[in-house]
Amino acid sequence: MKVALVGIGKIAIDQHVPAIANSPDWELAATVSRKGSVEGVEAFDDFAAFLSARPDVSVVSLCLPPVPRFDYAEAALLAGRHVMLEKPPGATLAEVHALQALAAAKGLTLYTTWHSRMALAVAPAKAWLADKRILKAHITWREDVRKWHPGQDWVFEPGGMGVFDPGINALSILTEILPAPVHLTAASLEFPSNRQTPIGAKLTFSGNVTADFDWRQTGPQTWDIEVETDHGPMALRMGGNVLEINGKPAGGENTIMGEYPALYARMAELVARGASEVDLAPMVHVADALTLGRRIETEAFDF
């Protein structure tokens, strides 16, 4: 199947392009971007021009930042294309509801991807937790924004989500592996005095679940989810790629497919089945944190 990539930035080059290149299902047939392109692939800088020039490309994968994404997704669906959305799937919940309704009305596939759910140890962790009682869970997601988003000021602009940009990856795993949903009960959010989105967040959920997100961690980076159960502790480390049960490495039924290859395999399956997959649970938790959170002003941040 032919796919077009829209928004040729860091995530497209690092992840989407190689995942498509190595997939038996997909052919990268076009790119749309004001700046980037991919060698050997037809490049457009205007989305409407792409849509009219390439009716043969039935799937569009959007890797733009969340704020501009809706207009592209809507135009693609109106032009009869299936749509795959990078995380988070939009700048607002209501716009994704609108896309969901439009895709359903047009009989097209809409897939709100959450790449971290495809990390190696997430499926085995979910399977192990399925029949356990959760006593407590804690997320530690601490990384260095200067390393992962160098100079990307949009992450601190309204809609850029701040530390929830990585934190939503943790929430996408949490909402996947827990046997029952939780809801936020309190949050404190640290906003740099010169920025519009938080750089740190501490979240408390029902069911004794807590999270610590921080974007100021230099040195070793931490992406851990630790769960205490009635059958002992389980931990997911390295962003969902390493599983420990009772403190020991646990293999589980790992696949050797990477996160983005797994997303594209899933998209191929959804299109083949004529189905959509729209799960907003991670985004709802972020909206809830920004609604209910207590704001704390902290020192100015510059890249």
Place this chain on the structure above:
Amino acid sequence: MKVALVGIGKIAIDQHVPAIANSPDWELAATVSRKGSVEGVEAFDDFAAFLSARPDVSVVSLCLPPVPRFDYAEAALLAGRHVMLEKPPGATLAEVHALQALAAAKGLTLYTTWHSRMALAVAPAKAWLADKRILKAHITWREDVRKWHPGQDWVFEPGGMGVFDPGINALSILTEILPAPVHLTAASLEFPSNRQTPIGAKLTFSGNVTADFDWRQTGPQTWDIEVETDHGPMALRMGGNVLEINGKPAGGENTIMGEYPALYARMAELVARGASEVDLAPMVHVADALTLGRRIETEAFDF
């Protein structure tokens, strides 16, 4: 049917108690409140004590502020009672999703009320707009917080919603009357320097829809929704109670029932039918505004 009122504050006394007293469907059988009570009605100050003492009361109506409300709603559903929620239905979206799942699992009625949707002219406005093309709409919702929430500091605490406490009434009407959903595209929010929630908000939605919420308006209060259509202008004034079409008063099929009597009539019908009504659209717009909004600090506010 017997109903218990939980949270005997201003809104309970002003609206819920008279609506129940004048209803042919309902009997106020108990109150639960740390402070208030209603003469001639059994008063509890502990919710668990009420639940065990009064299994004959099958419906619980919650008028507490949104933050503590979830625990009561969950306990009521777990005890087999139908639940009616004041607006907004919770402090977070996820907690209302959890209540919805619980009510469905237990076969109980959950009703997320939006009292402004029951204002006299809302149904006729919706009927008139149903076959029109909307060119533009603007909400002006400007009132004096000192008059309507005197000394109620909780409205400025996290989860208290600030100016969205009245603004969500406008959004509940907007989402009811428009023939197709809209989504937020931008917002600016004015936060007093000493408060956690906004005192003013300007919202921009898709479809040329805008809103101006302000809690600092002394003198005449304004609750207007003005819509331009391909068949001329329509306005809802006085919080949905007055309809104008092409600048002239329009009667419509008004009922003479007030907002809260209409909510209780609807709850009686839902319980009788074994149905629930859970609509989070107004709350999604508020969460979206707090997620996407640009924050502007403004002067400190004290009652």
